[in-house]
Amino acid sequence: MSEPLVIVGNGMAAARLVDELAKVALGRYAIAVVGDEPRLAYNRVLLSSVLAGETASHDIELRPASWWRDRGVTLKYGCFATEIDVGRRELKIANEESMVFSKLVLATGSSPLRLNVPGADLAGVHTFRDTRDVDLLLTLAAGKKRVVVVGGGLLGLEAAYGLARAGAAVTLLHLMDRLMERQLDSQAAALLKSLVERKGITVLLNANTARIHGEVSVEGIELADGRLIDADAVIFAAGIRPNVALAKGVGIPVNRGIVVDDVLQTGVGDIFALGECAEHRGICYGLVEPAYEQARALACHLAGRAAAYRGSVVATNLKVSGVSVFSAGDFIGADGSESIVLSDVRHGTYKKLVVSEGKLTGAVLVGDTGDALWYLELIRNREPIAAIRRDMMFGRTLATVAKAA
Numbered sequence: 060m061s062e063p064l065v066i067v068g069n070g071m072a073a074a075r076l077v078d079e080l081a082k083v084a085l086g087r088y089a090i091a092v093v094g095d096e097p098r099l100a101y102n103r104v105l106l107s108s109v110l111a112g113e114t115a116s117h118d119i120e121l122r123p124a125s126w127w128r129d130r131g132v133t134l135k136y137g138c139f140a141t142e143i144d145v146g147r148r149e150l151k152i153a154n155e156e157s158m159v160f161s162k163l164v165l166a167t168g169s170s171p172l173r174l175n176v177p178g179a180d181l182a183g184v185h186t187f188r189d190t191r192d193v194d195l196l197l198t199l200a201a202g203k204k205r206v207v208v209v210g211g212g213l214l215g216l217e218a219a220y221g222l223a224r225a226g227a228a229v230t231l232l233h234l235m236d237r238l239m240e241r242q243l244d245s246q247a248a249a250l251l252k253s254l255v256e257r258k259g260i261t262v263l264l265n266a267n268t269a270r271i272h273g274e275v276s277v278e279g280i281e282l283a284d285g286r287l288i289d290a291d292a293v294i295f296a297a298g299i300r301p302n303v304a305l306a307k308g309v310g311i312p313v314n315r316g317i318v319v320d321d322v323l324q325t326g327v328g329d330i331f332a333l334g335e336c337a338e339h340r341g342i343c344y345g346l347v348e349p350a351y352e353q354a355r356a357l358a359c360h361l362a363g364r365a366a367a368y369r370g371s372v373v374a375t376n377l378k379v380s381g382v383s384v385f386s387a388g389d390f391i392g393a394d395g396s397e398s399i400v401l402s403d404v405r406h407g408t409y410k411k412l413v414v415s416e417g418k419l420t421g422a423v424l425v426g427d428t429g430d431a432l433w434y435l436e437l438i439r440n441r442e443p444i445a446a447i448r449r450d451m452m453f454g455r456t457l458a459t460v461a462k463a464a
């Protein structure tokens with residue numbers, strides 16, 4: 060008899076886990092997936108492209124219904140899991156009977172943060188996380204609304220770009236003195252700002268949102284330094300918070316995320332967590348690649364094979380058409396490291412490679428990101444770069460030819 064394995068959350072991590080389980084433990088588990096979004100799992104990363112009108116909403120489904128059926132997965136979507144009964148090994152679902160499990164996996168992702176400022180609950184304040192949000196934002200843009208996006212990280216930039224492309228007048232506010240400060244050094248960020256402004260987006264830095272004005276709905280936004288910006292809508296893209304309520308409810312240890320070990324096990328036996336809701340070795344990742352690596356390790360563990368997830372080297376790619384940005388590893392350059400920089404601001408290109416102890420440890424690319432994956436491989440594999448150091452700035456092809464010569 061197959062063991063009942065229940066996954067909470069029908070997002071990207073859950074879909075990948077089912078995929079990996081089908082490869083290594085086919086038939087061992089009767090898998091059920093419970094997700095509160097009212098559709099099949101989709102590629103959330105592509106929501107930015109849907110907003111920008113570059114991808115159709117129905118094209119982002121990760122797998123068709125038949126794929127789930129063929130793997131014998133019971134899919135319950137539009138269902139919110141409310142409670143775990145650890146003793147009875149049951150998951151309670153809103154307005155439904157409970158589901159029994161022998162193993163439970165929490166893949167509940169994150170929720171967008173809403174700034175705690177006066178006016179944050181007015182009509183016209185939105186976030187950017189799921190397909191329902193995208194539909195709302197597209198309606199705003201179609202009405203040529205004035206939209207303020209709060210947050211100049213990856214998500215805020217992609218929201219601003221998509222909204223501007225769809226017809227809205229967009230102002231992007233960022234608290235810090237440079238965009239994407241967690242991925243870019245100041246030169247790369249300055250170049251990015253100018254490229255984004257060329258897309259018709261107004262960018263305000265050092266912009267601390269103090270309050271949102273309006274009687275019933277948004278009329279404007281006020282910054283801490285007194286600046287006022289007229290607006291019909293505000294989009295918060297200022298961070299995410301892991302969804303940990305289910306775990307917390309039964310005393311599973313939680314810091315920022317649900318604490319897991321190297322086999323993705325939580326503090327309670329047979330209950331696992333992965334993806335954005337999980338915290339591994341003190342890190343909650345907000346990107347999909349670590350979730351996929353965790354899915355691989357967890358599937359192996361659940362199949363009874365030796366497996367361990369030891370953390371991920373993350374990379375960021377901005378998805379704004381005509382503005383290519385890539386960042387990975389130590390992009391600032393820790394003490395004792397050296398930086399090789401090529402900067403041609405006029406042509407919209409900036410490249411910085413960080414080298415430490417004869418290895419590539421970080422990279423920032425703006426403009427030409429063609430060799431991003433190669434740099435990422437070099438960083439991940441910690442390969443010695445002495446033979447290609449002189450030429451690697453000019454890309455894989457040149458460096459490889461020079462090495463062979």
Ligand SMILES: Cc1cc2nc3c(=O)[nH]c(=O)nc-3n(C[C@H](O)[C@H](O)[C@H](O)COP(=O)(O)OP(=O)(O)OC[C@H]3O[C@@H](n4cnc5c(N)ncnc54)[C@H](O)[C@@H]3O)c2cc1C
Nearest residue numbers: 068070071072094095103139140167168334335345346347
């Ligand atoms: C617009 C946008 C662009 C992005 N771009 C990138 C990118 O370029 N690169 C990158 O690496 N990452 C990107 N990300 C982040 C990436 O999408 C996430 O890291 C990834 O989706 C995490 O997968 P997950 O399964 O952990 O969470 P999710 O995909 O969020 O799935 C979690 C699911 O669980 C459901 N859920 C939560 N609680 C419950 C409950 N109690 N009961 C039932 N269901 C529940 C949620 O509704 C959700 O459907 C982007 C995110 C957004 C929003």
